[in-house]
Amino acid sequence: MAFQALQVLPDVYHIQDCMGVCMTLLVGKDRALLVDTGYGLENVREMAASITALPVTVLLTHAHHDHALGARWFDRVLLFPQDQPLFPVFTGTFRRQRVLESAKDKGLSVQEDDYLQSVMPPILDAREETMDLGSLHARIICCPGHTPGSAVVYVPERELLLTGDDWNPCTWLFFREALPAQQYRANVRKLLDLPFRNVLCSHQPTLFERDMMEAFLNHLTDETLSLAKRVPTGDAEGVRTAEAALPHGQVFVFDRDKFDAYREA
Numbered sequence: 688m689a690f691q692a693l694q695v696l697p698d699v700y701h702i703q704d705c706m707g708v709c710m711t712l713l714v715g716k717d718r719a720l721l722v723d724t725g726y727g728l729e730n731v732r733e734m735a736a737s738i739t740a741l742p743v744t745v746l747l748t749h750a751h752h753d754h755a756l757g758a759r760w761f762d763r764v765l766l767f768p769q770d771q772p773l774f775p776v777f778t779g780t781f782r783r784q785r786v787l788e789s790a791k792d793k794g795l796s797v798q799e800d801d802y803l804q805s806v807m808p809p810i811l812d813a814r815e816e817t818m819d820l821g822s823l824h825a826r827i828i829c830c831p832g833h834t835p836g837s838a839v840v841y842v843p844e845r846e847l848l849l850t851g852d853d854w855n856p857c858t859w860l861f862f863r864e865a866l867p868a869q870q871y872r873a874n875v876r877k878l879l880d881l882p883f884r885n886v887l888c889s890h891q892p893t894l895f896e897r898d899m900m901e902a903f904l905n906h907l908t909d910e911t912l913s914l915a916k917r918v919p920t921g922d923a924e925g926v927r928t929a930e931a932a933l934p935h936g937q938v939f940v941f942d943r944d945k946f947d948a949y950r951e952a
Contacts, residue, residue, distance in 0.1 A: 689733045695894045696845045698823055700738055703796055703892050705729055706882045708753045711849050711887055712738055713818025713842060719743045722840055722849050724757025724764070725891060726786050728797055731757040746813060746827065748851025749834040751787060752777040754827065754889065756903035759805040761913070763814040767829050769836030771866060778807050813838060830878065832871035834864050845886040854900050855888040859922040860941040861928045872907050879904065902934040912946055915939075925942060 691703045692712075700712040704725035706832045712735055719741045734742050745764040747755050750773035758764045758778070766774060776782075783803050790797050813836075818825040826841040833852040840849040852859070853875055860871055879901065886895040911931050920940050921928035927941040936948045 692731060693736065693820070693892065696847060696885065699842070699845055699847065700889075701887055701892060701894070702734065704731075705791065706721075706753070706793070707890075709889050709892055710754075710757070711840075712743075713820060713823060714739045714741065714824055715823035717741065717819075717821030720818060720820060720825050720840075721745045723748055723754040723851065724760070726753055726790075726924075727757035727759050728786070728795070729757075730760055733759040739934070744818070746838060746840070748838045748840075748853075748889070749836060749854070750774040750777050750923050751834070752782040754851070756783065756786065759807055760817045760832055761808050763809045763811055766810050767813045767836030767838055768833050769829070771812075771830065771836070773834065774807075774810055797832060807824065828878075828945070830874050832850075832866055833858075833860060834862070835866070835929070841881050841883060842884075846882060848878060848881060848883040848886050848897075848900075850878075850886060850888045850900070852889050854886070854903065856895075856903075856935070856937045857890070858901070858937075858939050859920075860939065861924060861926045863924060863926070864878050865942065865945075867945040868907075868939075869909075869910055869946065869949050871941075872904065876904050899935055899937075902917070906933045907931070907939060909950070911937075913943070915941070915943070919941070 692700050695701045698714045703709050706726045713720045718741050745761050747766045750770040751768045785865050828839050830839045837853050842852040915929035918930040927943045
C-alpha cells in the first residue's frame with residue numbers, strides 16, 4: 688500500500704490513499720493544513736510528514752468514514768459541530784469492519800486488530816475562519832449539503848476551492864443526513880461568489896476548472912430534478928433515489944422523497 692501524492696499547484700498536494708479517496712495538504716511557510724484523512728488504513732500522519740516538517744492542522748470536511756477514519760493517526764482534528772454527532776457512527780466498529788472487507792476485496796494487506804482497536808482523537812470545533820499558514824491562507828467555510836456540517840476550503844493565493852463531497856462530478860445526496868436537493872443547491876451556489884478558478888474534490892485525483900462545477904450547478908434546476916430517473920443506489924439506505932444527468936458526464940444522485948417534500952412544503 689502507498690499514497691499517491693501529486694503537487695497540483697504550488698504548495699498544494701492532492702493525495703490519494705490505497706482505497707482511492709483523496710485528501711489535500713496545503714503547505715505554507717509556517718504551518719500546513721491537511722483537509723480530510725481518508726480511510727486511515729495507512730499512516731496518514733507519516734505521509735504528511737514526508738511532504739513537510741511543519742506542524743499540521745487537520746480539518747475534516749465531514750464525518751463520513753472515507754474522510755474521517757484517518758483521524759486515528761492524529762492527536763486532534765477539527766470538524767464543524769453539526770457533523771460531530773455523526774463522527775462516532777461513521778468511525779465505529781461496524782464501519783471499520785466494512786472498510787476491512789472492501790480492502791480485502793481489493794487484495795490489500797491490512798493490520799486488522801490495529802485498525803479495529805485504534806482510538807479516535809478529540810474532536811475540536813471547526814469554525815468559519817481564515818487560517819494564515821504563512822504566505823498561504825485557507826478560508827474555512829461551512830456549507831451544509833452532503834452533510835449538515837460539510838466544510839469547504841478556499842485558498843485565495845491559488846484561486847482554489849476544495850469542495851470535499853459537496854461537489855464531485857458524481858455527487859451523492861441520498862444519505863439520511865444529507866439536506867434536500869433544493870437546500871443543497873442554494874448553499875453550494877453561494878460558493879460561486881468566490882473568485883476561484885480551480886477545484887479539487889475528494890473522489891477524483893485531478894484538478895478541475897471552475898466551468899465544470901458551474902455547469903453542474905447551472906443545470907441543477909427543479910425541472911432537471913423532477914425528470915431524474917429512479918436508480919437503486921440508495922436501496923441499502925432505504926432511500927428512494929433518483930439520478931439527474933448533467934453536462935460533461937456528471938451525475939447527481941439524490942433523495943426523491945426529500946426533494947418532493949421540500950417542494951410541497
